[in-house]
Amino acid sequence: MTTDAQEESGTEVRQTGTVIQRIRGHAVLIVIAFLCAVPIYWLFATSLRRPEDIYSLSPFPWPLSIENYTDAAAKVDILGLLLNTLGVAVASATAQLLIALLASYAFAMYTFRFQKVLYLAFVGTWLVPFQVTMLPNYVLLYQLGLINTLAGVVVPTLSSVLAVLMLRQHMTSFPKELLAAARMDGRSSWSILWTVVVPNLRPALAALSILLFINSWNEYFWPAVVLQRSNSVLQLGLRSFMGTEGDDWGPMMAVAGMACLPVFVLYIVLQRHIVNAFVRSGLK
Structure with missing residues (x-):
């Protein structure tokens, strides 16, 4: 009985360790994905700002404007x-x-x-x-x-x-x-x-x-x-x-x-x- 209990306890510890490793791995992947996505998001956010707001540091472009796209198409x-x-x-x-x-x-x-x-x-x-x-x-x-x-x-x-x-x-x-x-x-x-x-x-x-x-x-x-x-x-x-x-x-x-x-x-x-x-x- 003691041996079975020890084996079950060891199995639970290993499973817990595996879950923790997976959580850590996913956390690292999420951080890397976020760092990769930020420049792309900022590119599109800048393109949707009004010309007078181009140098704004706000993470959300508002009000939205397609003037940059029309200016690019004209040029x-x-x-x-x-x-x-x-x-x-x-x-x-x-x-x-x-x-x-x-x-x-x-x-x-x-x-x-x-x-x-x-x-x-x-x-x-x-x-x-x-x-x-x-x-x-x-x-x-x-x-x-x-x-x-x-x-x-x-x-x-x-x-x-x-x-x-x-x-x-x-x-x-x-x-x-x-x-x-x-x-x-x-x-x-x-x-x-x-x-x-x-x-x-x-x-x-x-x-x-x-x-x-x-x-x-x-x-x-x-x-x-x-x-x-x-x-x-x-x-x-x-x-x-x-x-x-x-x-x-x-x-x-x-x-x-x-x-x-x-x-x-x-x-x-x-x-x-x-x-x-x-x-x-x-x-x-």
Whole structure:
């Protein structure tokens, strides 16, 4: 009886400790989420203030005003900037995802001469700073006549080493029995990739696609080098509200807030797949 009571007491203590750890963990996550959400909230709050209240420190904008949005629409073509930026981000992310899918499939599923050397050389290009390749890329685009075009922004970003590394990691843990069974059925390598591998990598592909899209969407430096017009992509359009006499913060925050919306929508659509990708990444 004494032993049973001690075991029950130990179990209750362990359960209490687990509950306390969970509460602490959730408390830390809540604090981190709050710290991440405050800048975004302040961005939209500033965009909804009246122009004379832009520098107000009140956490709640009142009375609400859309004057900053109307001023921004009068100064720049917001719809055109959004469409151009969306086209560049989608084209770049799609190309990077497709090339990474093919390259990681080759590195993970095949054995060929100099495989490790080629893979290390490919990974080594990730260590080269962008400032080193910027000038050669610019000269090449100039020779191709792609300077000051949206295609000039996309072409140098068609391949992503990060995407190859992430997909290769998922493919190396892919069950080899499924591949062997597909080959026994007479399927080609191309058919195996698209009918066996890709359907089982949807969570990983969704998580990677949103990372690539956000990276392309937020890119500022390379479009600023290639494009000479401020009315080309959204990030350069924000420069229209900067001047020597001061920055027009209200319209700038309005445009920046609208720039966040496509990323939010993409995350909401792919949220389930992204969570599954992080869960499966810890399973072997």
